[in-house]
Structure formats: C-alpha cells, structure tokens
Amino acid sequence: MCGRYASSRGPEDLAAIFEIEKWEPEEGYEPDYNVAPTKEVYAVLDRPVKDADDPRPVRQLRKLRWGLVPSWARTPEGAARMINARAETVHEKPSYRRAFAARRCILPADGYYEWVTGEQERELEVEGKRKRPRKQPYFVTPADGGVFAMAGLYEFWRDRTLPDEHPLAWRVTCSVITTEAEVAPLGVAPEGGPRSLADIHPRMPLMLTPDRWGAWLDPGASDVEGVRALLAPPPEGLMRAYPVSTAVSNVRNNGAELVKEIDRPEEVTLF
Numbered sequence: 708m709c710g711r712y713a714s715s716r717g718p719e720d721l722a723a724i725f726e727i728e729k730w731e732p733e734e735g736y737e738p739d740y741n742v743a744p745t746k747e748v749y750a751v752l753d754r755p756v757k758d759a760d761d762p763r764p765v766r767q768l769r770k771l772r773w774g775l776v777p778s779w780a781r782t783p784e785g786a787a788r789m790i791n792a793r794a795e796t797v798h799e800k801p802s803y804r805r806a807f808a809a810r811r812c813i814l815p816a817d818g819y820y821e822w823v824t825g826e827q828e829r830e831l832e833v834e835g836k837r838k839r840p841r842k843q844p845y846f847v848t849p850a851d852g853g854v855f856a857m858a859g860l861y862e863f864w865r866d867r868t869l870p871d872e873h874p875l876a877w878r879v880t881c882s883v884i885t886t887e888a889e890v891a892p893l894g895v896a897p898e899g900g901p902r903s904l905a906d907i908h909p910r911m912p913l914m915l916t917p918d919r920w921g922a923w924l925d926p927g928a929s930d931v932e933g934v935r936a937l938l939a940p941p942p943e944g945l946m947r948a949y950p951v952s953t954a955v956s957n958v959r960n961n962g963a964e965l966v967k968e969i970d971r972p973e974e975v976t977l978f
Contacts, residue, residue: 708791709857709883709912711955712819713740713846713966714749716854718768721815724854725920727753730768740965742816744790748773750861750881752812753924764926771812775882776864777802783864783878792860794886794913794938798931803882805933806860809926813915814857814883817966818848820955821908823901844955845907846966849914850894850947857912858884858923858938868946886913886940895947907948914941 715738718730730736742748750771753764775789786924789802797803822842849855869876888904888911902909915923919937928934949968954960 708743708821708908708910710790711958712728712742712855712857712912713817714742714815715740715817715963716815719792721749721751721768721854725768725813726766727751727768727817728766729756734767734770737863738963740963741955741958741961742773745773745774748814748881750812750814750859751856752810752861752899752925753926754799763951764975766924766962769879770831771861771879771881773883774880775806775860775862776878776880778862778864779803780864783866783880789880789882791885791910792882794858794884797860797884797938798935803860804884806862808929808931810861810863811923811926812859812861812881813920813924814859814881816855816857818846818855819857819912820844820846820951822956823907842953842956844951844953845897845901845906845948846968847904847911847946847948848966849945851945855898855912856917856920858915860884865876884913884938885910886938887911889940889943889946891943893946893948894944895949897949900950901948904946905946913938914945916941 718736721727747770750769752769753766755762756765773790776783792803798807822844824842859881864878866876887908890903890905892902896902904911922928923937952969955965
C-alpha cells in the first residue's frame with residue numbers, strides 16, 4: 708500500500724523532469740516530507756486549459772487532495788479510505804473506472820514510507836505480551852536518486868451545498884495505484900534488514916518508468932487493455948530501502964531529517 712510518502716522537488720525541477728508547460732506559482736509549492744492522506748499533493752496531468760482557445764491537452768502541475776472522491780458520491784466523507792487503488796482491479800471498480808479511462812496522473816515523490824514490525828516484536832505480539840508492537844519505518848526510494856513517479860488517478864467532485872461561484876464548489880482528488888511488492892532483491896538493501904520490498908509490505912505504489920509517462924497521461928488513450936498494459940511492474944532492482952527515524956510516524960513532524968538514514972535500532976532484530 709501507500710499511506711505516507713515524501714515529495715520535496717519544486718515546480719522548476721518537476722517541470723524539467725516531466726516537461727510541464729503550466730503551473731500556478733500562487734498555489735505555493737513547498738517540500739513535504741510527510742505527505743499523509745487528505746493532504747494536498749502535487750500531480751502531473753495532461754488536460755486542456757480552462758477557457759483557453761487551444762483545446763489540446765497541456766502538461767500541468769496541479770495541487771490535488773489525496774483521497775479520491777468519485778464524481779457520483781453524495782459526500783466526500785470516504786476520501787481517507789480511497790487513497791489507494793489496486794492495479795489488478797482499478798479498471799473495473801465503480802469508484803475508479805471512469806477516472807482510469809480518462810483522468811490519469813502521476814504523483815511525483817522522493818519515495819514512500821512503510822512500517823515493519825521486528826521479528827522479536829512480532830513474537831511478543833503473538834504471545835500477547837505487547838499490545839502495540841514497535842514498528843520500524845523504512846523509506847523506499849529509487850536507488851539512482853531519481854523521481855519516484857507513482858501512477859495515479861484524479862477525479863472531480865461537485866459540492867452541491869455551495870453556489871457555482873464558490874472557490875470550493877469543486878473538489879479535485881486523487882488516488883495512488885498500488886501493485887504487488889517485488890520479491891526480487893532490492894537494488895540497495897540495508898545491512899541486516901529486509902532483502903526485498905515484499906519483506907517490508909506485500910503491496911507497493913506502482914512506479915511508472917519514463918517511457919510510459921506520455922501514454923499514461925494521454926487523456927485520449929481510452930483502450931482499457933492498452934492502458935492496463937502500462938501498469939506492468941517496473942524492472943526489478945531499481946529500489947533501495949533504509950530505516951528512518953520513528954519521528955515520521957507522527958504526521959505533524961515534517962522536514963528533511965525524516966528521510967535521513969539511521970542505524971538499525973539495536974534493541975530490535977528486524978530480520
């Protein structure tokens with residue numbers, strides 16, 4: 708799954724990476740090292756510019772809210788439960804299939820966080836000696852230091868309690884697409900730690916390699932099977948994972964120190 712991630716690149720950097728043509732400086736793009744559900748996140752998408760003479764799709768950097776609200780939903784209350792969509796079924800689920808057909812995006816990240824319960828901690832939990840086992844957070848990021856381009860979907864939801872001219876009348880939300888975690892060895896694995904992404908968690912965000920970006924973002928690509936083919940897992944061995952401070956577990960903490968590698972805690976045997 709993906710329940711927390713880091714995104715520190717600014718619009719100029721992202722514009723160069725994704726060939727973005729339009730963004731709104733007044734939206735205030737700031738690094739976020741502890742992106743959590745329901746927060747505003749940066750998304751890359753291809754869409755015509757509103758009220759423009761040219762109807763062609765334009766590569767844009769937009770702010771969306773993480774937690775997809777289907778267009779037909781009566782209220783946005785379930786958004787926090789719609790942060791992830793499974794690659795295996797996203798094309799057929801009522802909540803996602805419309806967006807999958809025409810509203811696909813990329814959610815750029817430095818990497819994502821996942822929590823691992825240590826082996827000794829798990830044993831204590833099974834024996835009933837520890838109600839809340841200690842979990843060690845890991846940061847998973849491309850081994851080459853590149854951008855983690857997470858496949859995503861976005862949707863528009865109209866708040867019927869507000870007048871048309873109200874700035875919050877429309878809510879634009881998104882979801883991260885996940886896939887089965889790799890069982891192959893990590894490109895760079897921590898000493899004494901997990902050897903594969905599957906050792907950390909059975910699911911992971913689906914990372915799109917650059918050769919798939921254009922086709923994935925193309926709103927005119929509506930062939931379901933053709934688009935589904937883009938969700939094939941990336942080549943193995945592109946990731947590294949390392950332990951980070953448990954401070955990331957508190958969403959109120961935010962800063963570059965959260966993605967700094969730490970020594971494996973001595974009191975916990977992870978693997």
